[in-house]
Amino acid sequence: MKEVAYLERIEQAEALLKPHRLTVLKELATPSTCTELAARLDQSPQRIYYHVKRLQAAGLVRLVSERKVRGLTEGVYQAEARKYWLSPALVGTLEDSARHGDDQNLARLLDLSEQVQRDIATLDAEAARLPSIGISGDIRVLPEQREEFLAALEASLKELFTRYGGQDGDAFKVAIACYPMNGGRS
Numbered sequence: 001m002k003e004v005a006y007l008e009r010i011e012q013a014e015a016l017l018k019p020h021r022l023t024v025l026k027e028l029a030t031p032s033t034c035t036e037l038a039a040r041l042d043q044s045p046q047r048i049y050y051h052v053k054r055l056q057a058a059g060l061v062r063l064v065s066e067r068k069v070r071g072l073t074e075g076v077y078q079a080e081a082r083k084y085w086l087s088p089a090l091v092g093t094l095e096d097s098a099r100h101g102d103d104q105n106l107a108r109l110l111d112l113s114e115q116v117q118r119d120i121a122t123l124d125a126e127a128a129r130l131p132s133i134g135i136s137g138d139i140r141v142l143p144e145q146r147e148e149f150l151a152a153l154e155a156s157l158k159e160l161f162t163r164y165g166g167q168d169g170d171a172f173k174v175a176i177a178c179y180p181m182n183g184g185r186s
Contacts, residue, residue, distance in 0.1 A: 001029075005060065005081035006121030013090050015058035024051045028079040031064050035074065052077050060084070085121055088114050109177055116175050131170075138181065153178065 007013055015021060027037055034052055038045040055061040056077065065076045088110070123130060141149045157176060 001078060002081040004083045004085060004121045006085050006087060006118055008087045008089060009058075010090055012058045012060065013086055015054050015060060016084055016086075018051075021051045021055055024048060025055055025060060025079050025084075028052075028055075028061055028077055029082065031076050031078040033067075033069075033074045033076055035069075085117055087118065106179075109179055112175055112177060116173075119173055131172075150178070 007016065016025070023041065024037060027040060032040075034049040035045045037043075037052070038048045041048065052061055056063065060080055061077050062080055063075050064078045066073050067076065068074075123132075139149070153176075157174075160174075
């Protein structure tokens with residue numbers, strides 16, 4: 001089972017966002033037959049089978065094995081991933097050419113967030129080692145120090161990009177986001 005499935009097709013979102021199917025999908029974190037699921041969810045096996053097949057068609061569930069039960073072949077199904085991320089592209093973007101200043105910066109942060117989400121979802125979680133780092137912290141900056149802080153942050157990053165920006169070695173994506181916190185003043 002993958003850690004993350006990044007959903008970019010509307011059919012996948014439609015299959016995922018039905019409450020009963022979401023319940024079925026969560027139950028399929030553990031491989032199960034439709035009969036086993038039906039018993040756990042107090043539903044008919046036919047109803048569960050219908051929803052499992054819809055989830056399978058959307059690529060959210062897979063058949064992991066089959067077994068014979070009283071002369072019939074019964075499928076054992078499992079969720080494709082532990083987490084499902086919906087691409088913001090599913091909704092689309094309303095273009096607004098009048099954006100400027102902070103609105104443009106916020107739009108850039110949202111685009112960056114989507115890019116990072118998509119990149120992470122495509123990493124090979126089965127790889128022996130994924131050299132990566134994730135750091136988050138809060139910084140308090142007085143209004144009169146904002147420009148100085150942003151300039152120092154930019155200078156630090158430029159120095160790293162210059163030092164490690166050559167053509168040799170493994171390629172890494174570095175994404176930095178700096179934004180005000182809600183209620184950030186104390």
